[in-house]
Amino acid sequence: xxxxxxxxxxxxxxxxxxxIVTFTGLLVLVGFLQVAVYVVQACYIKRGLxxxxxxxxxxxxxxxxLVNSExxxxxARLEYLPGYxxxxxxxxxxxxxxxxxxxxxxxxICKNDGRSPAWIVQKRVGVRVxxxxxxxxxAGKVAQVYPExxxxxxxxKLDYPTECDGHTDFNKIAVCFAVIExxxxxxxxxxxxxxxxxxxNNRLVPINRYNKNN
Numbered sequence: 001x002x003x004x005x006x007x008x009x010x011x012x013x014x015x016x017x018x019x020i021v022t023f024t025g026l027l028v029l030v031g032f033l034q035v036a037v038y039v040v041q042a043c044y045i046k047r048g049l050x051x052x053x054x055x056x057x058x059x060x061x062x063x064x065x066l067v068n069s070e071x072x073x074x075x076a077r078l079e080y081l082p083g084y085x086x087x088x089x090x091x092x093x094x095x096x097x098x099x100x101x102x103x104x105x106x107x108x109i110c111k112n113d114g115r116s117p118a119w120i121v122q123k124r125v126g127v128r129v130x131x132x133x134x135x136x137x138x139a140g141k142v143a144q145v146y147p148e149x150x151x152x153x154x155x156x157k158l159d160y161p162t163e164c165d166g167h168t169d170f171n172k173i174a175v176c177f178a179v180i181e182x183x184x185x186x187x188x189x190x191x192x193x194x195x196x197x198x199x200x201n202n203r204l205v206p207i208n209r210y211n212k213n214n
Contacts, residue, residue, distance in 0.1 A: 069115070070185075071114050071184040072112050072114035072182070073213065074113070074114075074118050074150060074180055075113050075192065075213065076110045076192050077108075078106055078108060078109075078176055078204055079109060079204070080107065081105035081159055087127075088102070088103045088104075088105075089101070089102055089168075100166055100167040101167075102127065102164055102165075102167060102168060102174055103163045104161070104176055104198070105161040106125060106159075106162055106178075107157055108143070110156045110157075110158075110192075111150075113153075115152060116152065116185045119147060119148070119150070119183045119184075120147065120150055120156070121145075121147055121181050122142065122145055122179075123143045123158055123178065123180055124139060124141060124143060124178065124179040125141060125160045125176075125177070126138055126176070126177055126178075127177075128166075128177075129167065129175075130173060130175060133207065133209070137175060137177050137210050138177070140179055162176070173197050174197065175195055175207065176197075177196070177210060178195075179191060179193045180192040180193070190213075191213075192213045195207040
């Protein structure tokens, strides 16, 4: 009897295994394609969000530009009261001590330089004698709290003699300042601040670092 020493393979099993390998390969391919689709979708979503964000920023910028072009802009400046040409040095007696003081007779002039009316709600005025210009000039004293309408191109004047402790000399300077709070027709609360130093000739010289108009 002759024995067959070679293994016998079932052709049907081989065909089924081949089909499984092919099917598995197709599943892997589908998986890669799904990942590619997700990546493309994510890119489009990101691009869409970016475009939406850009459009929103542009719309806000346009709206702010429109408001700024039509709103009230209250500008301010300081002058000495008529008949005065500088500060006055004095003193006061307190708790058994003589304290030097500086008085500055100021006139605050406000003008609406915008294209719609303004409503002034408060004015604050102050003076300080300092060794050097501080980072924050201070809030000042409330000089006007009653509401005041300001038409387009109109001016308003407030006379307010202000005083502080200290005397000016070669090492100290006097700084005068004012803060104007107002509302525009859009209901926004605005603020204008100005400051001047008094030079050795008693001239009021603007200090730009403190000037603000928002």
